[in-house]
Amino acid sequence: MEKNYPLKIGLEIHGYLNTKEKLFCRCETDFLKKTPNIFICPICTGQPGSKPMLPNEEAIKKIIQISLILNCRINYEGEMKWQRKHYDWPDLPKGYQDTISGAHSTPCAENGVFDGIRIRECHLEEDPAQWNPENGEINYNRSGIPLIEIVTEPDFKSVEQTLSWLSNLINTLSYIKVIRKNAGIKVDVNVSTYGERIEIKNINSLEKIKKALEYEIKRQIEEYENGREIKKETLTYDDIKGKTIKMREKEGQTDYRFIPDPDLPSLDISKEDIEKIKKSLPELPSEKLKKLIDKFSLRKEDAEILVKNLALVEFAEEIAKKINLPKYISWITIELLRILNYNKKTLDDEDVEIKPEHLVELLELVDKGELTVLNAKQIMNNFVPKSFSVKENMKIQLGKLSEEETKKLVEKVIKENKKVFVEFKEGKKESLNFLIGQVMNLSGRRADFKKVREIFEKNR
Ligand code: ADP
Ligand code: MG
Numbered sequence: 344m345e346k347n348y349p350l351k352i353g354l355e356i357h358g359y360l361n362t363k364e365k366l367f368c369r370c371e372t373d374f375l376k377k378t379p380n381i382f383i384c385p386i387c388t389g390q391p392g393s394k395p396m397l398p399n400e401e402a403i404k405k406i407i408q409i410s411l412i413l414n415c416r417i418n419y420e421g422e423m424k425w426q427r428k429h430y431d432w433p434d435l436p437k438g439y440q441d442t443i444s445g446a447h448s449t450p451c452a453e454n455g456v457f458d459g460i461r462i463r464e465c466h467l468e469e470d471p472a473q474w475n476p477e478n479g480e481i482n483y484n485r486s487g488i489p490l491i492e493i494v495t496e497p498d499f500k501s502v503e504q505t506l507s508w509l510s511n512l513i514n515t516l517s518y519i520k521v522i523r524k525n526a527g528i529k530v531d532v533n534v535s536t537y538g539e540r541i542e543i544k545n546i547n548s549l550e551k552i553k554k555a556l557e558y559e560i561k562r563q564i565e566e567y568e569n570g571r572e573i574k575k576e577t578l579t580y581d582d583i584k585g586k587t588i589k590m591r592e593k594e595g596q597t598d599y600r601f602i603p604d605p606d607l608p609s610l611d612i613s614k615e616d617i618e619k620i621k622k623s624l625p626e627l628p629s630e631k632l633k634k635l636i637d638k639f640s641l642r643k644e645d646a647e648i649l650v651k652n653l654a655l656v657e658f659a660e661e662i663a664k665k666i667n668l669p670k671y672i673s674w675i676t677i678e679l680l681r682i683l684n685y686n687k688k689t690l691d692d693e694d695v696e697i698k699p700e701h702l703v704e705l706l707e708l709v710d711k712g713e714l715t716v717l718n719a720k721q722i723m724n725n726f727v728p729k730s731f732s733v734k735e736n737m738k739i740q741l742g743k744l745s746e747e748e749t750k751k752l753v754e755k756v757i758k759e760n761k762k763v764f765v766e767f768k769e770g771k772k773e774s775l776n777f778l779i780g781q782v783m784n785l786s787g788r789r790a791d792f793k794k795v796r797e798i799f800e801k802n803r
């Protein structure tokens with residue numbers, strides 16, 4: 344492959360807004376739940392004669408927040424009009440998708456710039472349902488969920504730049520808590536080298552974007568070197584085969600027949616609304632970074648690690664209220680992250696509950712010489728998924744609990760959880776797990792799991 348070749352990359356990024364309700368009806372939005380077709384109504388299943396409700400205000404607020412962060416010009420006062428984007432596909436029973444883009448509309452926001460890359464536009468649309476072509480089943484839980492699309496100019500000059508920009512964008516959006524966690528983002532990646540632009544549709548992870556881009560750039564250069572012309576095309580990336588492949592012709596060149604939607608008024612947003620939203624924006628990664636360095640005297644390298652995750656920065660900020668953050672920073676940037684990684688968790692996972700005051704307490708004991716660094720690290724290993732007060736646990740000797748001590752804890756837990764204990768006696772398995780968990784927590788994970796179970800079984 345040549346060292347120097349022209350390269351332009353542009354992205355169309357789709358993300359799910361994490362609103363409580365769908366865009367045009369009041370159905371719930373937790374579409375990752377396994378059971379299909381539980382969050383549905385005549386509107387989001389496109390029943391004949393059904394009419395959309397006024398668009399969800401939470402979704403509008405969130406798209407404006409995002410547009411502000413991308414430094415876009417927001418089109419307000421009636422300029423944002425809903426368009427019907429028509430296509431016939433089993434996932435779209437009403438025959439069109441409502442979107443604020445297309446031939447006769449102004450997007451929600453335009454002409455922005457984020458982290459050195461120009462943003463062409465930013466708009467809101469509804470997601471269609473989920474269709475499984477293998478068995479024909481359709482799941483409408485997803486139908487009508489608000490989606491945001493961010494379109495960049497083709498300003499990226501390398502694959503690395505594209506990836507680091509995207510992860511910065513995703514992290515920044517996580518600070519304002521607008522995108523549905525775990526649902527991921529989907530990106531259409533456009534790339535040109537020696538010819539026209541190729542679009543690779545619908546890639547859902549940074550890793551796949553990297554592989555798809557590397558493959559596609561190499562392919563285009565080979566085509567060029569073999570004297571073949573590169574024409575505008577729409578491809579998909581097949582992760583198993585590790586290559587980009589042509590999509591069905593139809594999808595690349597659909598005529599969407601955009602028309603304004605007569606059932607929906609244009610969005611009425613005032614300058615004051617926008618100002619209000621602007622004022623309510625939280626601190627962003629760049630601002631947090633500055634604060635960590637200037638106010639808390641952290642080294643840039645450490646601050647950069649922290650700002651990659653909002654929960655982690657907030658954790659560090661709490662710690663800083665009590666103890667000297669720079670002195671103990673490695674307990675967060677190295678130890679805590681090591682333990683989380685080892686357990687394949689992040690601080691903001693729902694089942695993770697690590698309290699800053701518990702770490703502070705631990706570090707104070709180290710400071711006073713009551714715990715060795717090694718002991719403290721061993722204790723910290725048990726802070727995931729749930730931290731605990733070390734002092735309380737210090738009352739019990741370090742090391743495994745004796746049978747006597749374990750029995751005492753079991754009795755305590757039974758006393759404090761009478762109802763659960765009765766359920767356990769009646770044969771409910773979850774109750775036993777809960778009770779065992781309580782004992783394990785109380786013991787700072789130093790009780791023997793099997794022994795605890797045994798004692799409970801005996802008490803049955
Ligand atoms: P369309 O309307 O056909 O989707 P657009 O011109 O709106 O095409 O561009 C869509 C995406 O393609 C944008 O993200 C843009 O940055 C990107 N793009 C446009 N021209 C190029 C190019 N020459 N090379 C790479 N990407 C490009
Ligand atoms: Mg496109």
Ligand code: ZN
Pocket residue numbers: 365368369370382383384385386387388487
């Ligand atoms: Zn609905």
